[in-house]
Amino acid sequence: MSELITSDSTCQRAAAMVEEGRVNKALYSDPEIFEAELDQVFNNNWVFIGHESEVPEAGSFKTAFIGRQPVIMSRDRKMNVHVLQNRCRHRGATVCEGRKGKTKAFTCPYHGWGYGLDGSLRALPKPEEYEGVFNKEEMPLESLRWESYQGMVFATFNPNIMPLEEFLGGARKWIDLFMKQGGGYPVKVLGEHRFNFPGNWKIQLENTTDAYHFPIVHKSFVSSLDEATADIFDFLDGEGFVEDLGNGHSVMVMIPELVDLEADLDQPIPERFNELAQALRNEGKSEDEVKKLVRAAHGTGFNLNLFPNVSCSMAFFRVLRPVSVGETEIQHVALGGEGAPVAFNQKRMRLHEHFQGPMGFGTPDDGEAWERVQKGAMAGNDGWILVNRGQGKLRTSVDGNPQGAVCSETGMRGAYRQYKKVMAAGRSE
Structure with missing residues (x-):
């Protein structure tokens, strides 16, 4: 009982560290708060697992994490997708260590229990020793509730959570727009790379809808561009905006003319894209197809942040995984078109x-x-992180949401508002 009281007390303490416009820096460094976040923010919410294109065939699998808990996304012989706990029902060893691939079954390397792609227990050594103890049908890999939207697969340990589409809410409109960058083809994962950085997961969560840092941090990127493209990325004084979409989600529109990649396709192809356009013509594409593909190839004009762990960032997925209070894994997923x-x-x-x-x-x-x-979060005994830029200049979007200038911190405040809500709810029994 004392453990539950302590955990609930920690949740309330974390929630109290979020105020409108500022958050306490202890949220980056307190190990007790981090452990409470794993339970409240990750284990009890919809968490992005992967894209359906990553398990394209029967026997395909991909491993992932919900917080610290390892899971498997697999596709069985009937082409059904499953999300399973990556844990043998015997002594608890993981049954799959590869990041992705194809297999006929998952076999525990410790004692040889074998599971089907749907998680069912198919075989175990010396089965006669279990006669009268249990039936194989009673011991599959444990399944998680999962749902997908536009091929994006989310899973949860919370059986009572709202449907995924309700959770995504106003973000669905922007996911639909993001997926147009397949250029008329279904979006698929082309590849990925991962790295860890020595920092708390919320630092990265804040970054995706933070345009304020772009001209400072990304000077080297802008200097690598041609003049016309560099002008496009000079957007701080433009007509862009950041919008709070509810449930911790937000969108930052940097280049409004690239929000809908299928609009204004009658415009001539810019000269700097001539090489790509000619290559597409050489592959037999019509001029209408060429225009659509050239426009889609360079990504959308916005970043979409989906609480708590994935962003659709202009042209790729960025997935975060909390490793410890001071370490986060980042997965960058390159996207293209199937076929x-x-x-x-x-x-x-x-x-x-x-x-x-x-x-x-x-x-x-x-x-x-x-x-x-x-x-910097380690400096001093007290301190606050400011997320109040643009707080006094909000307007209401066409969809009825709070909206600020492109350099505002509207998205961060929305994410922390959701964080405060789920932490204040206390430990789930």
Whole structure:
């Protein structure tokens, strides 16, 4: 009982550290709060697991985490998707260590219990020793509740949570727009890379809808662009905005003319895209198709943040995983089109490498900034993190949501409002 009281007390303490416009820096560094977050924020919410294109065939699998808990997304022989706990029902060893691939079954390396792609227990050594003890049908890998939207798969340990579409709410409109960057083809995962940074997961959560840092942190990226493209990324004084979409989700529109990639396709192709356009023509694409593909290849003009662990960031997925109070894993997922022209998917990969890749112009600079925030959180005995920019200049969007200028911290406040709500709810029994 004392453990439950302590946990609930920690949740309330964390919730009290979030005020409208500021949060206490202890949220980045308190290990007790971190442990409470794993339960309240991750184990009891919808958490992004992966994209359906990552398990394209019968026998395909992908491993992931919900907070600290390992799970498997698999596709069985009937092409049904499953999300399973990655834990043998015998002595608890993980039954799958690969990040993704194909298999006929999951076999525990400790004692050889074998499970089907749907999680059912199919075989175990010396089965006669279990006669009268249990039936195999009673001991499958434990299944999680999961739902998908536009191919994005989310799972939860909470059986009573609201339906996924209700949780996504106003973000669904923006997911629909984001998926248009397949250029008329279904969006699929082309590849990924991962890295860890020495900082709390909420530091990265704040970053995706923070335009204020862009011209400072990403000077090297802007300097690598041609003049016309660099002008597009000079958006702090433009017509963009940040909108709180509810439930912790938010969108930051940086380039309004690239919100809907299927609009204004009668416009001529900019000269700087001529090489890609010609390559698509060489692959036999009509002029209408070429225009659609060229426009989609370079991504959307917005970042969409989905609480608590994934963002649809211009042209890629960014997935965060809390490792410890001072360490976070980041997964950058490159996206292209299923069956799309080779030149289109190649261009998508080159653009991903340019900014998000390990040797790109964007990610290393972001990582340095995140690490410095964590270091700074160690200074002094008290301190507050400000998220109040634009707080006094909000307006109401066409969808009835709070909206601020593109450099406002509207999205961060929305995320922390949801964080405060789920932490204040206390420990789930």
